[in-house]
Amino acid sequence: MNAGITRALAYANLSDDMFFTGGDSILRIWRADVPNRKIRPTDCNFRQYKRTITKVVPNNQDEMLFCATTSGDILAVRISSALVQLVFPERDKFSLGITSLCFVDDTSLIIGTGEGIVQMLSVGHRINRMNCEMTLQKTQLKRSVMGTVTAITLRGEGHQFFVGTDKSHIYRFDGSTFEHELINSCHYSPINDIKFPENCSDLFVTSSFEDIRVFHTPSQQELLRINIPNLVCFSIDIVKDGTAVISGWDDSRIRAFYPETGRLMYTVNDAHKKGVTAIAATANGGRLISGGGEGQVRVWQVREILNKASRKDRLYGHRCRGDRAEGEAGAKQSMFVTTLLATLKEHANTVSCIKITKDDNACASSSADGTCIVWSLVEFTRMQIIFANTLFRVVCFHTSEVQLLTAGTDRKIGYWEMYDGSQIRELEASRSGSINGMDIAKDGAIFVTGGDDKIVKVWRYNEGDVTHVGLGHSSPITRLMISPDQRLIVTVSEDGGIFLWDLPPH
CATH class of the missing domain: 2.130.10.10 (YVTN repeat-like/Quinoprotein amine dehydrogenase)
Structure with a gap:
């Protein structure tokens, strides 16, 4: 089936029959109908927003889907209803878009931007009119690397993580202090x-x-x-x-x-x-x-x-x-x-x-x-x-x-x-x-x-x-x-x- 211009793909953590795709103004939740041998998509409602999605990551319970966009913000989508619940930040968006996203645990999220910024976001909840809503906040854990961040990967439970950039640099970060060091580098264009x-x-x-x-x-x-x-x-x-x-x-x-x-x-x-x-x-x-x-x-x-x-x-x-x-x-x-x-x-x-x-x-x-x-x-x-x-x-x-x-x-x-x-x-x-x-x-x-x-x-x-x-x-x-x-x-x-x-x- 057609998934539009797809730029991101992720699988569910708790189900073998569900995965997610994102791209140009499209986000789909795919569920496998194994008895009928079909895959059935559900389009998420972006409301008035138009976004190009570069990365999709579900949380550990497969309740929320976090989507990084080229506009420099994060869309939080509830998987059960396929509706956008949160857009963060509303102002002062991240420069050159969010290019990488990594879910650490239920309370923290690491993002990488096109400007080369690596920052920790805290995930919380608040009560609004008798409803429990998710919130995201920027933390003081923020570092800059050379080049656009292309990948973030956890080591173990997140006490360390690795960051890759389009300049062919690999950095090792300490998960608690964000102290980092360059551990490997190479050319990022043809070697002559x-x-x-x-x-x-x-x-x-x-x-x-x-x-x-x-x-x-x-x-x-x-x-x-x-x-x-x-x-x-x-x-x-x-x-x-x-x-x-x-x-x-x-x-x-x-x-x-x-x-x-x-x-x-x-x-x-x-x-x-x-x-x-x-x-x-x-x-x-x-x-x-x-x-x-x-x-x-x-x-x-x-x-x-x-x-x-x-x-x-x-x-x-x-x-x-x-x-x-x-x-x-x-x-x-x-x-x-x-x-x-x-x-x-x-x-x-x-x-x-x-x-x-x-x-x-x-x-x-x-x-x-x-x-x-x-x-x-x-x-x-x-x-x-x-x-x-x-x-x-x-x-x-x-x-x-x-x-x-x-x-x-x-x-x-x-x-x-x-x-x-x-x-x-x-x-x-x-x-x-x-x-x-x-x-x-x-x-x-x-x-x-x-x-x-x-x-x-x-x-x-x-x-x-x-x-x-x-x-x-x-x-x-x-x-x-x-x-x-x-x-x-x-x-x-x-x-x-x-x-x-x-x-x-x-």
């Missing part, structure tokens, strides 16, 4: 890139909309968040000595941050015309190779100048400084100077991935124009070019650096010879979607792929067959990486999920 520091498997860095985050692998907890409002970080890389996190953003700027504090180290303005879509740093961090949405690959030189700043420079100097206090007398200040060394114009579409060889003398760039180019970083010329009928998403060097692996929207993995750019082998990697992420083990024996089919696959390099398959993602995989200790595979996806997998022995 992931990187491990050199020879460090305990940390990894991810990039997404508005922020870059550093996670601790053993505890899976967030250690650092670098926030740039209203911008998207497309790509990141970590200098091999761990001194800087390099990032490319959709405002066409390259930003480098200190990994310990998240402070800005330096910025390269107007690095590309249509955003910085790929970034890579050389081993010593002295050069950056960036790719843009317009298809250009650019090589930047970064120099750090240490000077004993004068008082005038400390007060008025316009430069990027280190982590030392800016007002410290006599302190050596760091000023970073970036210089454009070369612009490589061969790609005709977005550069999707850049990988640098171990000796920093060459790099490979893949593009959505169907080409993959190997560049000389000494002469700044093209060494090889690979053509394919696909939009390349990712490129990897084999450990020996005599072969290349490519993958893209044609769902195929290509083996290519570095010497002459000829194709060695082509594998069918997926049946349903493009390959977005790929990484190869240090010994070159296996590599891992993931893409729009939401499946993680482990391949043997020489044999070209799949040895292991990982299922768990609910949205397309955007990037993946093998940890430096060769024990874990970390995959990231469009829904903001981060998955850690055990790398099979090989």
Whole structure:
């Protein structure tokens, strides 16, 4: 049967034959007629009110039904008569609507709002003209969290409860004092890139909309968040000595941050015309190779100048400084100077991935124009070019650096010879979607792929067959990486999920 535009569903506590639905200007009580094999609805009378219901919760005795609305108030409906008994509050409604509701006991109710407010309401009764009426009152137990409250769940009898928000934060609250702590957090928008520091498997860095985050692998907890409002970080890389996190953003700027504090180290303005879509740093961090949405690959030189700043420079100097206090007398200040060394114009579409060889003398760039180019970083010329009928998403060097692996929207993995750019082998990697992420083990024996089919696959390099398959993602995989200790595979996806997998022995 039709229940209208339904936004909320709840079942009765004492009956297996009754449940409730709520939505746009509709609230229905459904009862199952088991002998006749039918479900019979009863529409509740809202009187003059018009409300969009976001959450329905019955009390423990199935006498009253509490409904949260986008208007910022609560409707209390008596289940036996299907009539609205109470609207609370009548004035000063909750901002951005009530998005979550949790019934604690017969005397208390916890609500969460679109503004991020978590508050306890007391449930009482009063006598009015010989009738016993229900009342709701706000209490002093009130806290604010980051983001719209999406879920409230009790632990046990309510001595603790958990609150989830649309910013992918989970808080643990004390039920008596409302003291709370953040126990888990993650990205709430598509993750675009992931990187491990050199020879460090305990940390990894991810990039997404508005922020870059550093996670601790053993505890899976967030250690650092670098926030740039209203911008998207497309790509990141970590200098091999761990001194800087390099990032490319959709405002066409390259930003480098200190990994310990998240402070800005330096910025390269107007690095590309249509955003910085790929970034890579050389081993010593002295050069950056960036790719843009317009298809250009650019090589930047970064120099750090240490000077004993004068008082005038400390007060008025316009430069990027280190982590030392800016007002410290006599302190050596760091000023970073970036210089454009070369612009490589061969790609005709977005550069999707850049990988640098171990000796920093060459790099490979893949593009959505169907080409993959190997560049000389000494002469700044093209060494090889690979053509394919696909939009390349990712490129990897084999450990020996005599072969290349490519993958893209044609769902195929290509083996290519570095010497002459000829194709060695082509594998069918997926049946349903493009390959977005790929990484190869240090010994070159296996590599891992993931893409729009939401499946993680482990391949043997020489044999070209799949040895292991990982299922768990609910949205397309955007990037993946093998940890430096060769024990874990970390995959990231469009829904903001981060998955850690055990790398099979090989």
